[in-house]
Amino acid sequence: MGEIKSTLDLVMARTRHLTLSEEEKQQQQREEARKRLAGLVQQYEDGRLSPERLLEAVDGLGADYGIQGRRELALALPRRTDPDQGPDLWSPVVASLPEIDPAGWRRSFEQYREDRDQLSRRHVDAALERLAAEGISGSAVVPNLPADPDWQAALEALREAFHRRLEAALPGAGEA
Numbered sequence: 001m002g003e004i005k006s007t008l009d010l011v012m013a014r015t016r017h018l019t020l021s022e023e024e025k026q027q028q029q030r031e032e033a034r035k036r037l038a039g040l041v042q043q044y045e046d047g048r049l050s051p052e053r054l055l056e057a058v059d060g061l062g063a064d065y066g067i068q069g070r071r072e073l074a075l076a077l078p079r080r081t082d083p084d085q086g087p088d089l090w091s092p093v094v095a096s097l098p099e100i101d102p103a104g105w106r107r108s109f110e111q112y113r114e115d116r117d118q119l120s121r122r123h124v125d126a127a128l129e130r131l132a133a134e135g136i137s138g139s140a141v142v143p144n145l146p147a148d149p150d151w152q153a154a155l156e157a158l159r160e161a162f163h164r165r166l167e168a169a170l171p172g173a174g175e176a
Contacts, residue, residue, distance in 0.1 A: 033065035037072055041080055044093070051092035074099035078166035083112040083159055099170055108169070112162045119158060123151045 037058065044054045055070070062069035074097045081090060087109045094100045127143035145151045 083162045
């Protein structure tokens with residue numbers, strides 16, 4: 001009876017002569033480091049790591065993968081940050097990252113809140129005007145902004161602007 005080979009055996013047999021170039025190895029290593037960093041960030045967001053423990057683990061990535069762990073963390077934070085949660089979750093970590101100005105970090109959130117409040121007022125006023133034009137008015141009329149597609153699109157654009165503002169504040173952010 002013939003021997004049945006697993007898929008892994010077949011792949012290994014056909015790729016045995018292939019080797020990775022040094023550049024490909026480094027690229028794989030950087031990708032692995034970024035995945036590990038994303039996992040650490042998620043653990044921190046879930047409350048399973050303290051700020052100190054996160055920074056220790058990020059520093060360990062630098063030793064294990066030959067990257068600047070804290071710099072990579074600083075570059076990853078702008079896209080991982082939810083502007084509606086506020087700066088408090090990340091403030092203890094940001095204070096230990098030389099690439100991020102903690103005061104500027106907080107100002108970005110304050111600016112977002114101000115912009116969001118103004119945007120909300122404009123959309124509420126516009127919705128009330130539309131309802132009044134249809135004969136619906138009174139003190140009990142409250143527009144449902146989360147159900148308004150225009151509000152959702154405007155809020156998403158505001159969040160995107162917030163993330164771009166945080167990214168632009170990082171020195172050398174375009175190099176990564």
